[in-house]
Amino acid sequence: MVENIRKITKVLIANRGEIALRIIRTCREMGIKTVAVYSTADRDSLHVRFADEAVCIGPPSSTESYLKMANIMAAVEITNADAVHPGYGFLAENAEFAEICTEYGVKFIGPTPEMIRKMGDKITAKDTMIKAGVPVVPGSEGLLKSVKQGLKIAEEIGYPVILKATAGGGGRGMRIVWEPEEFEDNWDLARNEAGAAFGNDGIYVEKFIEEPRHIEIQIAGDQYGRVCHLSERDCSIQRRHQKLVEESPSPFVDQDLRQRMGDAAILAGTAINYEGVGTVEFLVDKYKNFYFMEMNTRIQVEHTVTEEVIDYDLIKEQIKIAQGIAISGLNYIPNMHAMECRINAEDPYNDFRPCPGKINSFHSAKGHGVRVDTHVYAGYTVSPYYDSMIAKLICKAQTRDECISKMQRALDEFIVEGIKTTVPFHQKLLRDPDFRKGNFHTGFLNTFDMGEEEEL
Ligand code: MV4
Numbered sequence: 437m438v439e440n441i442r443k444i445t446k447v448l449i450a451n452r453g454e455i456a457l458r459i460i461r462t463c464r465e466m467g468i469k470t471v472a473v474y475s476t477a478d479r480d481s482l483h484v485r486f487a488d489e490a491v492c493i494g495p496p497s498s499t500e501s502y503l504k505m506a507n508i509m510a511a512v513e514i515t516n517a518d519a520v521h522p523g524y525g526f527l528a529e530n531a532e533f534a535e536i537c538t539e540y541g542v543k544f545i546g547p548t549p550e551m552i553r554k555m556g557d558k559i560t561a562k563d564t565m566i567k568a569g570v571p572v573v574p575g576s577e578g579l580l581k582s583v584k585q586g587l588k589i590a591e592e593i594g595y596p597v598i599l600k601a602t603a604g605g606g607g608r609g610m611r612i613v614w615e616p617e618e619f620e621d622n623w624d625l626a627r628n629e630a631g632a633a634f635g636n637d638g639i640y641v642e643k644f645i646e647e648p649r650h651i652e653i654q655i656a657g658d659q660y661g662r663v664c665h666l667s668e669r670d671c672s673i674q675r676r677h678q679k680l681v682e683e684s685p686s687p688f689v690d691q692d693l694r695q696r697m698g699d700a701a702i703l704a705g706t707a708i709n710y711e712g713v714g715t716v717e718f719l720v721d722k723y724k725n726f727y728f729m730e731m732n733t734r735i736q737v738e739h740t741v742t743e744e745v746i747d748y749d750l751i752k753e754q755i756k757i758a759q760g761i762a763i764s765g766l767n768y769i770p771n772m773h774a775m776e777c778r779i780n781a782e783d784p785y786n787d788f789r790p791c792p793g794k795i796n797s798f799h800s801a802k803g804h805g806v807r808v809d810t811h812v813y814a815g816y817t818v819s820p821y822y823d824s825m826i827a828k829l830i831c832k833a834q835t836r837d838e839c840i841s842k843m844q845r846a847l848d849e850f851i852v853e854g855i856k857t858t859v860p861f862h863q864k865l866l867r868d869p870d871f872r873k874g875n876f877h878t879g880f881l882n883t884f885d886m887g888e889e890e891e892l
Pocket of ligand 1: 608643719
């Protein structure tokens with residue numbers, strides 16, 4: 437195989453916050469120049485300070501700045517960047533944006549528009565996986581054409597079933613149906629919700645898997661058709677589809693399951709000739725059956741857990757793949773344990789209500805086996821315009837128990853004053869006996885009680 441290498445010399449980062457900083461760091465290490473873009477709300481952000489150049493792309497509202505393709509392409513033009521890194525969120529899974537980059541002759545650091553489009557439409561993704569031989573949840577083949585057809589399929593696969601929007605994802609546009617009498621009402625609701633939210637009211641039906649774990653496999657594929665996996669992350673600790681804690685390895689995954697899920701994830705990536713780093717999400721039931729759920733065609737928030745546990749820079753891998761460098765093709769299995777706690781500017785005692793505002797004092801956790809990815813500092817004001825994550829606290833140790841102990845120590849020394857954060861939630865979670873035993877599923881936080889806030 438002959439590599440067709442096209443060197444990247446200047447990357448524009450079409451993002452903000454910790455991920456923009458994360459990307460700048462790797463670019464510097466690789467000798468690649470960086471361009472930050474920022475909204476007027478982010479003028480004092482570290483990504484603006486740490487990049488070689490910075491361009492203001494609009495007012496605070498994301499739709500007028502970080503989501504505005506014309507402004508970002510103008511920044512590409514004036515700075516002569518030869519690649520764009522989209523980070524996560526914003527335009528990271530926008531096929532049109534990837535297409536525009538390509539038309540401009542700049543490398544979109546990520547998969548092709550076709551791959552993004554294929555995995556963005558959930559029915560097309562599922563159909564692709566069935567053809568590739570990846571296990572999927574039993575359900576309708578393609579879109580439902582009528583209530584009658586939906587009822588018939590639900591009867592065949594058995595209740596409960598779940599209605600999903602083909603344009604949905606990440607938990608948006610889903611309805612659980614427990615018995616046939618409820619089917620038609622839920623069908624109407626699902627269609628209307630999907631139509632209003634996505635401008636696409638296509639619905640499909642699946643068997644509802646009860647109390648599943650969310651376990652995802654990190655993969656990487658190069659421009660030459662080679663795909664490997666970088667083991668799993670357990671992301672079952674979520675609240676309203678927002679992940680709060682991720683870890684690797686999963687306490688539920690044994691070597692046999694890891695092998696089978698890894699093989700399936702490689703099949704999935706190979707089926708679409710995947711280029712870049714990506715994640716294949718699976719639902720895993722209590723019998724260790726696993727089913728393809730979605731594929732994310734971007735770097736994810738929780739990529740750090742994999743980086744720590746296999747000692748591997750995933751952003752560097754993305755850039756190397758984008759330059760046309762071949763991957764080694766080796767699969768990785770963790771020989772450490774890593775865990776990430778998302779520190780959000782939210783009040784865990786008040787339904788996780790967002791708490792933007794000024795951080796008066798900030799002391800990060802430090803020490804052996806502790807990593808903190810953050811864009812905030814003492815004096816920083818958390819804006820109400822963007823998501824509330826202010827830091828990712830990642831710990832690694834030889835075993836899960838040691839990792840939890842280290843995380844507890846790190847949380848105890850993590851000080852943020854001026855705004856409420858999710859630190860107390862993590863402290864409480866890490867004391868929970870079921871969590872400590874690895875005994876949890878995606879519904880775990882539905883019954884988790886934060887209790888009362890202690891008065892000082
Ligand atoms: C499911 C499911 C149960 N059965 N599909 C939620 C996010 C989206 N990616 C798909 N999701 C689910 N799909 C079937 N057939 C349960 C969920 C689900 C879930 C999945 C992962 C993590 C958290 C979750 C919380 C509620 C529901």
